[in-house]
Amino acid sequence: MAITHEGPAPAEPVRSRSSILNDARFRGLVAQAVVAAIVVFAIGMMVWNAQTNLANQRIASGFGFLNQTAGFGINQTMVEYNETSTYGRALLVAVINTLMVAGVGIVFATILGFLVGVGRLSKNWMVRQVCTAYVEVTRNLPLLFHILFWYLAVLAAMPAARNSYSLFGEIYINNRGIYIPRFVFGEGSGVGLIAFAIAVVGVIVLKKWATARRNATGQQFPVFWTSVGLLIGLPLIALLAVGFPVTIDHPVLKGFNFSGGSRLLPEFAALVIALSIYTGGFIAEIVRAGIKAVNYGQSEAAASLGLKSGLATRLVVIPQALRVMIPPLTSQYLNLTKNSSLAAFVGYPELVQVFAGTTLNQTGQAIEIIAITMGIYLVISLVTSAFMNWYNQRVALIER
Amino acid sequence: MKKILTALALGASAVFASGAAGAATLDQVKKDGVLKCGVSTGLPGFSNPNEKGEWTGLDVDLCRAVAAAILDDPTKVRFTPLTAKDRFTALQSGEVDVLSRNSTWTSSRDATQGLNFTAANYYDGQGFLVRKALGVKSAMELNGASVCTQSGTTTELNVADFFRTNNLQYEVVAFQGQEETLKAYESGRCEVFTSDSSQLYALRLKLANKDEHMVLPELISKEPLATAVRQGDDQWFDIVKWVHFAMLNAEEAGVTSKNVQEMLSSPNPDIRRMLGVEGNFGEQLGLTKDWVVRIVGKVGNYGEAFDRNVGAGSPLQIERGKNALWTKGGLQYGPPIR
Numbered sequence: 001m002a003i004t005h006e007g008p009a010p011a012e013p014v015r016s017r018s019s020i021l022n023d024a025r026f027r028g029l030v031a032q033a034v035v036a037a038i039v040v041f042a043i044g045m046m047v048w049n050a051q052t053n054l055a056n057q058r059i060a061s062g063f064g065f066l067n068q069t070a071g072f073g074i075n076q077t078m079v080e081y082n083e084t085s086t087y088g089r090a091l092l093v094a095v096i097n098t099l100m101v102a103g104v105g106i107v108f109a110t111i112l113g114f115l116v117g118v119g120r121l122s123k124n125w126m127v128r129q130v131c132t133a134y135v136e137v138t139r140n141l142p143l144l145f146h147i148l149f150w151y152l153a154v155l156a157a158m159p160a161a162r163n164s165y166s167l168f169g170e171i172y173i174n175n176r177g178i179y180i181p182r183f184v185f186g187e188g189s190g191v192g193l194i195a196f197a198i199a200v201v202g203v204i205v206l207k208k209w210a211t212a213r214r215n216a217t218g219q220q221f222p223v224f225w226t227s228v229g230l231l232i233g234l235p236l237i238a239l240l241a242v243g244f245p246v247t248i249d250h251p252v253l254k255g256f257n258f259s260g261g262s263r264l265l266p267e268f269a270a271l272v273i274a275l276s277i278y279t280g281g282f283i284a285e286i287v288r289a290g291i292k293a294v295n296y297g298q299s300e301a302a303a304s305l306g307l308k309s310g311l312a313t314r315l316v317v318i319p320q321a322l323r324v325m326i327p328p329l330t331s332q333y334l335n336l337t338k339n340s341s342l343a344a345f346v347g348y349p350e351l352v353q354v355f356a357g358t359t360l361n362q363t364g365q366a367i368e369i370i371a372i373t374m375g376i377y378l379v380i381s382l383v384t385s386a387f388m389n390w391y392n393q394r395v396a397l398i399e400r
Numbered sequence: 401m402k403k404i405l406t407a408l409a410l411g412a413s414a415v416f417a418s419g420a421a422g423a424a425t426l427d428q429v430k431k432d433g434v435l436k437c438g439v440s441t442g443l444p445g446f447s448n449p450n451e452k453g454e455w456t457g458l459d460v461d462l463c464r465a466v467a468a469a470i471l472d473d474p475t476k477v478r479f480t481p482l483t484a485k486d487r488f489t490a491l492q493s494g495e496v497d498v499l500s501r502n503s504t505w506t507s508s509r510d511a512t513q514g515l516n517f518t519a520a521n522y523y524d525g526q527g528f529l530v531r532k533a534l535g536v537k538s539a540m541e542l543n544g545a546s547v548c549t550q551s552g553t554t555t556e557l558n559v560a561d562f563f564r565t566n567n568l569q570y571e572v573v574a575f576q577g578q579e580e581t582l583k584a585y586e587s588g589r590c591e592v593f594t595s596d597s598s599q600l601y602a603l604r605l606k607l608a609n610k611d612e613h614m615v616l617p618e619l620i621s622k623e624p625l626a627t628a629v630r631q632g633d634d635q636w637f638d639i640v641k642w643v644h645f646a647m648l649n650a651e652e653a654g655v656t657s658k659n660v661q662e663m664l665s666s667p668n669p670d671i672r673r674m675l676g677v678e679g680n681f682g683e684q685l686g687l688t689k690d691w692v693v694r695i696v697g698k699v700g701n702y703g704e705a706f707d708r709n710v711g712a713g714s715p716l717q718i719e720r721g722k723n724a725l726w727t728k729g730g731l732q733y734g735p736p737i738r
C-alpha cells in the first residue's frame with residue numbers, strides 16, 4: 001500500500017514514469033478490485049445456485065411470504081396484530097417482544113449486579129457472605145435451569161385466577177400472570193405530555209445552571225429531588241387544570257380470567273427474572289473487579305479531602321471503575337440479548353419462537369428466515385456495542 | 401438450536417449442491433442397509449420408545465414395513481425423533497428418507513415444503529382436553545380461555561380459526577416441544593390443551609391424574625395424518641405409497657402375519673397377485689416379487705398394526721371409526737395391486 005510521508009513532500013513525485021503497471025498504488029487498486037469482483041461473483045453464484053436448487057426441489061423461496069396472512073395468534077402484542085395480519089407484522093411483533101425482555105432484563109441485571117458487586121466489598125460480614133453466595137449459585141447453574149425453575153416451579157405454586165393473590169385489591173397475581181391497574185388517558189390528556197416535555201427542558205437547564213453556580217461559588221443545589229418534583233408535578237398540575245381526564249382501568253375477574261388493566265405474562269416475568277438474576281451474577285463480578293482495580297490511594301486521597309465514604313465511592317471510585325467495567329459489561333448485555341432466545345422453552349413469543357419457529361414451519365422458507373433472524377440479532381448487537389463504545393469514550397480518562 | 405443447525409445444513413446444501421436433486425433414495429437405502437425414518441419425540445401409539453428402548457407405534461410400523469419390503473428386515477431402520485418445528489427441514493435436508501410423524505397433509509406443505517405426501521395412514525381431527533373441574537361441556541363455553549399448544553403445527557392455526565369464527569376470546573401459548581406444552585397445561589397455565597384428538601387420548605395417559613381430565617366432544621378440523629417423502633424421487637414416492645396400500649389390501653383380503661405362508665397357496669387371484677405368486681408387481685416398483693409377504697409376515701397388515709398400537713389391543717383403545725376399511729364404512733382404501 002501507499003506510504004504517507006510526514007513532513008515536507010519530496011520535490012519530485014516518487015511515482016515511476018516508466019509504466020503504470022509498475023506503480024504500487026495502481027497495482028494495489030487492481031488487486032483489490034479483482035478480489036472484490038470475485039467475492040461479488042461468488043455470492044451471486046451462491047444465491048443463484050440456491051434459488052435454482054430450491055426451485056428444483058420445489059421449496060418456496062423469496063421474501064414474498066412476508067406479505068402473506070400469518071393466521072396464528074400471538075399472546076403479547078405491543079403493536080396492533082391479529083390472526084389476519086401478515087408474517088411481516090408477526091416479525092415486527094416478535095422483534096419488539098425480544099427487545100422488551102432484553103431491555104428490561106438489562107436494566108434489572110445491571111441494578112442487581114451493581115448492588116451485589118458493591119455488597120461483596122461491604123465491611124458487613126453478613127452482606128458480604130450473602131452476596132458471595134448469590135454470585136456462586138447463579139453463575140454456576142445453567143441459564144435454562146434458571147428459566148425453567150422460575151417458569152415451572154414458581155408458576156405451579158401460583159393459584160388459579162379465582163383464588164388470585166391480591167395486593168390492595170388492585171394488583172392480582174395468579175398462574176396467568178400479574179395484573180395491574182392501567183391509566184387510561186382521555187380527551188385533553190395531551191397537555192400532560194406537553195407539560196412533561198417542558199419539565200424535561202427545565203431539568204436540563206437547571207442542571208446546567210446548578211453546575212455553573214457550583215463551579216463559581218461552591219454552593220450545592222438539590223438538583224435530583226427538584227428534577228423529580230418538576231417531572232411529576234408539572235404534568236400533574238397541567239392535567240388538573242383541564243379537569244384530570246385520566247381514568248383507571250381496574251383488572252376484574254370475568255369467566256376464567258381477569259380482564260381490564262395491564263397484564264404481565266408469566267412467561268415474560270419468568271424470563272426477565274431468570275435473565276436478570278443469571279446475568280446479574282456475572283455483572284456483580286465485573287463491578288467488583290472494576291472497583292478493586294481502582295488504586296486504594298484514590299479512596300485515601302478522597303478521604304483526606306474530607307469526602308465522606310459514600311461520596312468518595314460515588315464521585316471518585318465509581319467513575320474510575322466504570323472505565324474498566326464497560327467493555328466486559330457490553331459483552332454481558334449482548335449475551336443477555338442473545339440468551340433471550342431460550343424463551344422458546346417457556347413459550348414467550350419472541351423472535352426465535354414466533355419467526356424462526358412458527359413462521360419458518362408454516363412457510364418452510366428456512367434460508368430466508370434464518371438469514372433475517374441472524375441479521376436482526378446482528379443489528380441489535382451492533383447497536384448495543386456502538387452505544388456502549390460511545391459511553392465508554394465519554395467516561396474514558398481524558399489525559400491532560 | 402437443532403432447528404437452526406438443520407436449517408443451516410439445508411442452506412449449505414442448497415447453496416453448494418450442484419443441482420442434481422432427487423438422487424435414487426432406494427439405491428442409497430440398499431447400499432446403507434438402513435432406512436432413515438423421522439418420527440415424533442414420543443407419542444404413545446404412534447411413535448414412542450418402549451421399555452426396551454425400541455420404537456413402537458402405527459407411524460413406526462409404516463417405516464418398519466418399508467424396511468421389510470426393501471431390506472427384508474423390519475429392524476433395519478434408524479429413527480430420528482423430530483419436533484413439529486424440525487420435521488420438514490429434516491426431510492428436505494436428507495436427514496431422513498421418510499417422514500412418518502403424525503403430520504397433517506395440507507396443500508401448502510405439499511406445494512412449498514419440497515415434499516410429497518404419499519397417503520394418510522390415520523384420519524384424525526383436532527380436539528380439546530380440559531380439566532373436569534372446569535365444568536365445561538362444550539368447546540363453545542371456552543370464551544376467555546388460555547390454550548396451550550405446540551408451535552409450528554396445523555393445531556396452532558386451527559385454534560386461531562376456531563376462536564375467531566365463533567367470536568370467542570382466547571389466548572394461545574405456544575411451545576416448541578410436547579413436554580413443555582404438557583407441563584404448562586399441568587401447571588395450570590392453560591385451561592385447554594389442544595392437539596389432534598388421537599394425540600389427546602395418547603397424551604392424557606402421560607398426565608399424573610389422567611381421570612381428572614376429559615376430551616371435549618367437538619372436532620374442529622380435518623387432520624389426515626400422512627407419510628411424506630422428499631419431492632423429486634418418483635420411484636421412492638411410489639414405494640412408500642404402495643407399502644401402505646399393500647397393508648390395506650392385505651387386511652381387506654384377510655391376509656395376516658399368522659396366515660401369510662398358507663395364503664401363498666390360495667386360489668384367489670387377488671391374493672396370488674398381491675403375494676407375488678402370479679405376476680411381478682413388486683419388481684415393477686423396484687422391490688421383489690414377495691414384497692407383500694415380507695411386509696405382512698414381518699410387520700402385519702394395517703388392521704393388525706392398528707389394533708396392536710392404538711386400537712383394542714393397546715392402552716389407547718381407539719375405535720377404528722374413519723380408519724376402518726372402506727368395506728366397513730371407513731376411509732382406508734387401498735387401490736388394487738395389478
Ligand SMILES: N[C@@H](CCC(=O)N[C@@H](CS)C(=O)NCC(=O)O)C(=O)O
Pocket residue numbers: 439440441442443482483484502503504505550552553554555577578581595596599623625
Ligand atoms: N398434525 C398436526 C400436529 C402434529 C403435532 O406435532 N402434534 C403434537 C401434539 S402435542 C405432537 O405430536 N408432538 C410430538 C412431538 O413434538 O414429538 C400437524 O401436522 O401440524
